[in-house]
Amino acid sequence: MYSFVCNNIFYADLIIYIIVCFxxxxxxxxxxxxxxNVR
Structure with a gap:
């Protein structure tokens, strides 16, 4: 259960990081x- 929670937090951070980079x-x-275009 603890490992599952850590994985979810990791994936959430990874998704946020990808969205921010995008x-x-x-x-x-x-x-x-x-x-x-200005030039």
């Missing part, structure tokens, strides 16, 4: 396109 990557991509 959002940051998307924002960076938008900024790059915006700067390129």
């Amino acid at each position: 959002i940051l990557y998307s924002l960076f991509d938008v900024l790059v396109h915006y700067k390129c």
Whole structure:
């Protein structure tokens, strides 16, 4: 049971980490396109 809880916490952190990375990557991509379009 304890191991199961630890695994759930680990996967939750992993999913949050992936979502945060995806959002940051998307924002960076938008900024790059915006700067390129301005020029």
